[in-house]
Amino acid sequence: MAAKQRGRPRSAVAHQAILEAARDLLACGGYEQMTMEAIAARAGVGKQTLYRRWPSKSAVVAEAVLSGYxxxxxxxxxxxxxxxxxxxxxxxxxxxxxxxxxxxxxxxxxxxxxxxxxxxxxxxxxxxxxxxxxxxxxxxxxxxxxxxxxxxxxxxxxxxxxxxxxxxxxxxxxxxxxxxxxxxxxxxxxGMALPANTASKPPGEEPAPSP
Amino acid sequence: MAAKQRGRPRSAVAHQAILEAARDLLACGGYEQMTMEAIAARAGVGKQTLYRRWPSKSAVVAEAVLSGYxxxxxxxxxxxxxxxxxxxxxxxxxxxxxxxxxxxxxxxxxxxxxxxxxxxxxxxxxxxxxxxxxxxxxxxxxxxxxxxxxxxxxxxxxxxxxxxxxxxxxxxxxxxxxxxxxxxxxxxxxGMALPANTASKPPGEEPAPSP
Amino acid sequence: MAAKQRGRPRSAVAHQAILEAARDLLACGGYEQMTMEAIAARAGVGKQTLYRRWPSKSAVVAEAVLSGYxxxxxxxxxxxxxxxxxxxxxxxxxxxxxxxxxxxxxxxxxxxxxxxxxxxxxxxxxxxxxxxxxxxxxxxxxxxxxxxxxxxxxxxxxxxxxxxxxxxxxxxxxxxxxxxxxxxxxxxxxGMALPANTASKPPGEEPAPSP
Amino acid sequence: MAAKQRGRPRSAVAHQAILEAARDLLACGGYEQMTMEAIAARAGVGKQTLYRRWPSKSAVVAEAVLSGYxxxxxxxxxxxxxxxxxxxxxxxxxxxxxxxxxxxxxxxxxxxxxxxxxxxxxxxxxxxxxxxxxxxxxxxxxxxxxxxxxxxxxxxxxxxxxxxxxxxxxxxxxxxxxxxxxxxxxxxxxGMALPANTASKPPGEEPAPSP
DNA sequence: TGCTAACCGAGACGGTACGTCCTGTCTTCCC
DNA sequence: GGGAAGACAGGACGTACCGTCTCGGTTAGCA
Incomplete structure (x- = not known):
């Protein structure tokens, strides 16, 4: 194993704020409106904090949507x-x-x-x-x-x-x-098939169509 | 009215070249790779020629895909x-x-x-x-x-x-x-329903669960 | 020769506006205040218009200062x-x-x-x-x-x-x-030297210190 | 007054390592290359250790240069x-x-x-x-x-x-x-002045221009 | 021996500028 | 008038650095 947790741990608050900001922006302005910069600003977070956690915009969106759903x-x-x-x-x-x-x-x-x-x-x-x-x-x-x-x-x-x-x-x-x-x-x-056609076809019996 | 066709007519060759370039780029690099500039360059066409025909990137893509399909x-x-x-x-x-x-x-x-x-x-x-x-x-x-x-x-x-x-x-x-x-x-x-069910549905009858 | 001037020519107005904006910012906020983004904003110009003309911030500054001086x-x-x-x-x-x-x-x-x-x-x-x-x-x-x-x-x-x-x-x-x-x-x-010294310097001769 | 030195004393080794790292980076990469993070990394030191001693990058540079000189x-x-x-x-x-x-x-x-x-x-x-x-x-x-x-x-x-x-x-x-x-x-x-000029200026005499 | 304070390496934090890229518009000269 | 070329304003991208903050852990003096 490794790295035994050195340095300041990542902020769970920031994490949630980002996802929520992303969802909010997505909801009110669509995918194009939802900028990384806008997310960061709305979450009160530096852009680097996004990129430290997700490699790209798509990844942020993915997690934001899933967790929001x-x-x-x-x-x-x-x-x-x-x-x-x-x-x-x-x-x-x-x-x-x-x-x-x-x-x-x-x-x-x-x-x-x-x-x-x-x-x-x-x-x-x-x-x-x-x-x-x-x-x-x-x-x-x-x-x-x-x-x-x-x-x-x-x-x-x-x-x-x-x-x-x-x-x-x-x-x-x-x-x-x-x-x-x-x-x-x-x-x-x-189903689409006539009953006659499917499993056991009861000979000669035609189900009455809706009158 | 309608100005019956003044000036140079629009080039059909350019039109096709654009759609084909768009499809090629889409096929080889995805939607993000397919920029308007790349389409214009690959079609040997000025950017304005694209915007004279379609109002936006989405519109170009739409027509390119449809005609390609x-x-x-x-x-x-x-x-x-x-x-x-x-x-x-x-x-x-x-x-x-x-x-x-x-x-x-x-x-x-x-x-x-x-x-x-x-x-x-x-x-x-x-x-x-x-x-x-x-x-x-x-x-x-x-x-x-x-x-x-x-x-x-x-x-x-x-x-x-x-x-x-x-x-x-x-x-x-x-x-x-x-x-x-x-x-x-x-x-x-x-279909999903049992034949019995489609024909006559005995209301309120609870079938015995599996023992 | 080549390239015989195709496409839209570069705007001289933008050029001057940029240099002036750079000088203004330099004058009122120092080198650190003078951001490329601030220059562009103040000149009413896109950032790309700066980078199309100068390869870096230093180059902009250099020309701005010289032309201003x-x-x-x-x-x-x-x-x-x-x-x-x-x-x-x-x-x-x-x-x-x-x-x-x-x-x-x-x-x-x-x-x-x-x-x-x-x-x-x-x-x-x-x-x-x-x-x-x-x-x-x-x-x-x-x-x-x-x-x-x-x-x-x-x-x-x-x-x-x-x-x-x-x-x-x-x-x-x-x-x-x-x-x-x-x-x-x-x-x-x-000058620093005593007149005696400048006119003829007798080699090896130690001048008498001031009496 | 003066809290007479409680807690762990500051490391003199770190101090020297920082200044030396700063000088090295300055020598090999110029001022822009010399970032606080690079200095800290090269000195094997946390960034806070720099900021505990100097208030800003400029201050570090100043001391590093002076001590190096x-x-x-x-x-x-x-x-x-x-x-x-x-x-x-x-x-x-x-x-x-x-x-x-x-x-x-x-x-x-x-x-x-x-x-x-x-x-x-x-x-x-x-x-x-x-x-x-x-x-x-x-x-x-x-x-x-x-x-x-x-x-x-x-x-x-x-x-x-x-x-x-x-x-x-x-x-x-x-x-x-x-x-x-x-x-x-x-x-x-x-000096620039003719000896005649410094001491006594012969009145009215116009020196002959260079022939 | 334990307590407390200040240090230490590490690294995440908010913020900001960088230089690149792309969109959709415009302006030039050429047909 | 259309067409190729390319500059334009605007704005997002992802990176890098600054100076601060927060971890777990260490090293001193004081009790």
Whole structure:
């Protein structure tokens, strides 16, 4: 081992002030507004204090977004016994939350950071979406146990679909509406294939389309 | 009115040279490397010639990416009569194509441009994904007519799911593999809900949890 | 030949504004106060416009001081026929002028610039002292023609003595007073050696000490 | 009063190491190279140890230069009975010594320190030139006693002339040569005025111009 | 022997200037 | 009028240094 902690230790206060300043600037002015100089000034910190901790602007943004996202968690899906309804409400909530300018700014900031550097963006998104993912997969698993969902569904793929959709709306700024949520969920629940086509095809039986 | 074309007409050669230079720089150095000065220099053009045509860097990038994407089109899904297999092959192909460094660079460039300006990013992505979208929805419609797909599927939502997934992989740089394609398609075809649930949902009934 | 003047020519206005701003800052705040950024701001100019013309701060200072000095010329020594008196008045005037805070600041600035770069400082000082030098040597030559000064005096050496003295006072900030001027001039006119010694020096002969 | 020395005493070793490090850096890299951090690092000392002893960089430089100068003293002028020759040799030696890169660096460092702070530069130069001054004035006084020099010469003014000349050469880096020394000494010994002029001016006589 | 004060090396801190780079505009001469 | 060239104001970048502050640890006198 080494270096046994010599010299003045790095200030945790400064660390937090920087991340918060970065988030504030990101929220109110976007990625371009969020200058290293502005961050330092707003955090009441020298520029070198930023560069001592992070090698570049992208890295600061990445950590700022991640740490900020985690404190602004949304509640997990309820478990009323009706998985479709629970997911529907949860997804609507997620979409609504994602539509908040602050959150959009965080997503765009993180995306910009991911693009203009060699940050491991996939890892970042995993961190970012991690908690929501877990909430989702938990509820899906419960739905399986409750006999409402197919036991063979690929939880990760479902989570990826949601993540991709959210990224799309975050980047484009196109708001994700409640009907969007419903349509997406409907597709994922029902699937595209006719039942006849999928697992065991009950011969001749045509499910009645919505009247 | 409209001054019917006075003075020297704008050079189409310069126009193309600029877009190509932009794409080249984007492909080899990323969005940050692609400066307006570098584009102008590489295209053998004055900077003013860029700004006479596009109002900002983002706009140049946008058009460069879009025009570049279009010339590198992928073929539409086949129609062998088996819609699941046709889509599987097409999606794999799309994913593979998307994994090419050049294409990734274009996607990332477009995303960066979308973020740091007030470009209508949604419109851009529509342009970008438009052709693929059309190919997809055409094949899906055919599948419906062939009695292999549900007649009530929401084509746009399906297309959005694909677009979101591709954006995710483009931005993170995480390669989208053939198994990913298969899993995604499987989910979308089959859906998550058990057949029993879709048809009749016994309200309030709690299935026995696993013992 | 080459380059036949393409592109926008450099602005002479900006050039002058920069030099003047540099001199102003030097005069009111010293060498340390005179930042490149402050110069640019005061001149209403981008920093790049400075660096396009001069490679470093020292170079800007050098030119600013030189051009400023030249416009603030002092009058040449009079020629009343009495060279001693003419020089006495001129030297007093020079000393007084040198004591002005503005001039001291210029001298110190130039000296600082000379020290912290590889500027050819000797050349700068020559430029700086050139006009005064010429005035001095002209008057000395006239004095020689008028039979008041020795024909074999080394004009350059005399000028160097004055220059060195002025540099000393400029750097230290110790004001050069009128009595200082008189003493220096007295020394230079009269010399240190006794007349007996100057005329004929009998080798090996020990002169009788003063009785 | 006066807290009679409690706590750990200051390290004399560190003191010397600092001054030596400062001189070394000054000698090999100039004033700009000589940063407080570099001095501390080279002396194997914490920065606070510097600031505990000196209030600023200029102060460190000043003491470093002075202490360095004193240990590198040049011998005093000889007293062979011939004051002109003694001074000539001594001045040549001084000029040669001054031309050494190390000495030039010290002079430039001291000058830079004098400029960018409110150090009493005159006092520093007095310290710096003090020993040489004393040597010089001693020899001049002896010359006066020996009847070779005028009894009314102003010793301080002579010393100032030498100091100014040396400062000029130190700052500009222009080497002071042996002929320079001879010329300067010739001027100071002989003076500029014709003997006739100093004592009694023959009235109305116009000297013939050079043929 | 322990207490307390001042030192020590190390290095982070706020601040500020540096010199480079890029954006979007402008100004020149050439077609 | 368009086009290539390049200067323009402005401003962010990342580096470096100044002088201060804060760690853990050392070295003295005093108790």
């Amino acid at each position: 985690l404190v602004a968690e949304t509640p997990p899906p309820a478990d009323s016994g009706d998985v479709a309804e629970d997911l529907r409400l949860w997804l609507r909530q997620q979409f609504e939350w994602l539509g908040a300018p602050t959150v959009t700014a965080l997503v765009r900031g993180l995306t910009a950071a991911a693009i203009d550097s060699d940050i491991d963006a996939a890892r970042l998104y995993d961190h970012l979406t991690g908690p929501g993912r877990q909430q989702l997969t938990d509820r899906l698993s419960a739905g399986v146990r409750q006999g409402q969902l197919r036991p063979d569904i690929d939880l990760e793929t479902v989570a990826d679909v949601f993540a991709g959709t959210m990224l799309y709306h975050g980047v484009t700024g196109a708001p994700a509406t409640a009907p969007d949520a419903d349509r997406l969920l409907g597709l994922l629940l029902t | 279009l010339v590198a089109e992928t073929p539409p899904p086949a129609d062998s009569g088996d819609v699941a297999e046709d889509l599987r092959l097409w999606l794999r192909q799309q994913f593979e194509w998307l994994g090419a460094p050049t294409v990734t660079a274009l996607v990332r460039g477009l995303t960066a441009a979308a973020i740091d300006s007030d470009i209508d990013a949604a419109r851009l992505y529509d342009h970008l994904t438009g052709p693929g979208r059309q190919q997809l929805t055409d094949r899906l419609s055919a599948g419906v007519r062939q009695g292999q797909l549900r007649p009530d599927i929401d084509l746009e939502t399906v297309a959005d799911v694909f677009a979101g997934t591709m954006l995710y992989h483009g931005v993170t740089g995480a390669p989208a593999t053939a198994p990913d394609a298969d899993r995604l398609l499987g989910l979308l075809l089959t | 030249l416009v603030a010329e002092t009058p040449p020594p009079a020629d009343s026929g009495d060279v001693a008196e003419d020089l006495r008045l001129w030297l007093r005037q020079q000393f007084e002028w040198l004591g002005a805070p503005t001039v001291t600041a210029l001298v110190r600035g130039l000296t600082a610039a000379a020290i912290d770069s590889d500027i050819d400082a000797a050349r700068l000082y020559d430029h700086l002292t050139g006009p005064g030098r010429q005035q001095l040597t002209d008057r000395l030559s006239a004095g020689v023609r008028q039979g008041q000064l020795r024909p074999d005096i080394d004009l350059e050496t005399v000028a160097d003595v004055f220059a060195g003295t002025m540099l000393y006072h400029g750097v230290t900030g110790a004001p050069a007073t009128a009595p200082d001027a008189d003493r220096l001039l007295g020394l230079l006119l009269t | 004193l240990v590198a003293e040049t011998p005093p002028p000889a007293d062979s009975g011939d004051v002109a020759e003694d001074l000539r040799l001594w001045l040549r030696q001084q000029f040669e010594w001054l031309g050494a890169p190390t000495v030039t660096a010290l002079v430039r460092g001291l000058t830079a320190a004098a400029i960018d702070s409110d150090i009493d530069a005159a006092r520093l130069y007095d310290h710096l030139t003090g020993p040489g001054r004393q040597q010089l004035t001693d020899r001049l006084s002896a010359g006066v006693r020996q009847g070779q020099l005028r009894p009314d010469i102003d010793l301080e003014t002579v010393a100032d002339v030498f100091a100014g000349t040396m400062l000029y050469h130190g700052v500009t880096g222009a080497p002071a040569t042996a002929p320079d020394a001879d010329r300067l000494l010739g001027l100071l010994l002989t």
